[in-house]
Amino acid sequence: MTEAAKSMNQEPEQEVVSVDTLLDSTLESVDLAEQMTMEAARQAGLSEDEQHEISMAVRETVVNAVVHGNRYSAHKKVHFRISTAPGRLTITVGDQGNGFDLSAVPDPLAEENLLHQSGRGLLLIRAFADDFSMRRRAEGGTEVRLVKQRKKHN
Amino acid sequence: MSIQIKSRQEGDVTIVDVAGRITLGEGASTLRETIRGLVAKGQKKILLNLGEVSYIDSSGIGELVSAFTTVTNNGGTLKLLGLTKRVKDLLQITKLYTVFDIYDSEKSALGSFT
Numbered sequence: 001m002t003e004a005a006k007s008m009n010q011e012p013e014q015e016v017v018s019v020d021t022l023l024d025s026t027l028e029s030v031d032l033a034e035q036m037t038m039e040a041a042r043q044a045g046l047s048e049d050e051q052h053e054i055s056m057a058v059r060e061t062v063v064n065a066v067v068h069g070n071r072y073s074a075h076k077k078v079h080f081r082i083s084t085a086p087g088r089l090t091i092t093v094g095d096q097g098n099g100f101d102l103s104a105v106p107d108p109l110a111e112e113n114l115l116h117q118s119g120r121g122l123l124l125i126r127a128f129a130d131d132f133s134m135r136r137r138a139e140g141g142t143e144v145r146l147v148k149q150r151k152k153h154n
Numbered sequence: 155m156s157i158q159i160k161s162r163q164e165g166d167v168t169i170v171d172v173a174g175r176i177t178l179g180e181g182a183s184t185l186r187e188t189i190r191g192l193v194a195k196g197q198k199k200i201l202l203n204l205g206e207v208s209y210i211d212s213s214g215i216g217e218l219v220s221a222f223t224t225v226t227n228n229g230g231t232l233k234l235l236g237l238t239k240r241v242k243d244l245l246q247i248t249k250l251y252t253v254f255d256i257y258d259s260e261k262s263a264l265g266s267f268t
Contacts, residue, residue: 027179052240059211063178109249115223117216120248124212127247 015090018043019082023062025070033080034059037091044084046150053128054089054148060121061093061144069095069142079143087150094143099136157181159188167199167267168192169235169260173206176214185214189221189232198230199267203260205236215248222254231255235263 019036023029037058041051062078070076079094108119126132131147157174170188175181192200202221210218218234225232233255237245245251257263 030178056209056211059177063211063213067178114249114253115219117220118212120212120215123248124244 015083015085015088017081018084019080021080022077023080025066025072025074025076025078027066029078029080030059030062030066033062033078033093036080036082037089040082040084041089041148044089044150045087046089046148050148050150054091054146057125057128057132057146057148058091058093060125061091061146064121065093065095065097065142065144068100069097071097089146089148091146091148092143093146094137094141096141099142102134157184159184161188161192164264167201167264168197169201169203171203171206173208175209176207176217177209177211178213182213182217185217186220189224193224193228193230198225198228200225200230200232201235201257201260201263201267202232203235204241205238207238207241210241210244215244215250218254219250231267233257233263233266235260 018040023033034055037055038051041054046054062080065078066072070078073096076096079092081092083090102122105122106113106116106119108114108116108123113119125144125146129146130149131145133145135143135145137143157172157176157180159173160171162169162171170192172185176185189200200221202218222232235257237256242251245254245256255266257266
């Protein structure tokens with residue numbers, strides 16, 4: 001079977017874990033996670049815009065984990081994981097914080113909030129990831145899962 | 155990787171040329187200090203040139219909003235110049251595109267200050 005025929009008939013490709021690491025709760029980790037995502041997205045064959053979009057969604061997610069979840073604690077880590085398949089990236093970011101209520105986050109697009117300095121991270125994550133989900137981890141903390149898929153026209 | 159900021163004067167307008175990344179940490183705080191410094195010196199007309207900005211995250215957007223409100227609350231005007239497509243998209247997603255006065259050419263931006 002040719003490569004092209006294979007890719008038309010096959011089951012979804014098995015994901016390969018390309019990054020699985022514990023990051024310190026620092027701003028350097030935010031830059032590092034962004035860079036690792038950019039590289040993984042490039043290798044997975046995502047377009048330049050898609051590479052940029054998912055790395056920004058990851059950046060905002062890791063900022064939330066470091067700043068709001070772990071509160072820069074030297075004793076807490078961010079569990080960062082990237083799984084890749086051709087044309088698809090799945091990223092999970094786990095923190096050791098107290099969790100938060102999504103519905104309690106003020107709408108940054110509401111007229112009265114437009115000029116607030118902060119509160120736009122989740123908006124950008126949802127705008128730039130194809131799929132966003134969040135769960136409480138059994139061991140405590142929050143885990144966010146993001147998916148980015150290459151568009152067909154690429 | 156990080157941010158570079160230079161200011162120049164055109165008549166009574168201060169043009170702030172920003173290059174690099176406006177992100178949580180150094181980028182955002184350097185921009186904040188620059189704007190606060192100009193306001194403290196009594197500058198009322200500020201044109202923020204973002205033409206060479208490669209990347210802005212949500213903290214960077216927050217810093218732009220904060221620059222806008224700081225200048226406005228001190229009786230001044232802050233306008234934006236030369237947005238890249240990515241920065242434009244971000245301002246549209248966050249509904250800030252209509253909040254800022256945005257220009258593509260320096261000449262028309264300078265002419266718009268009264």
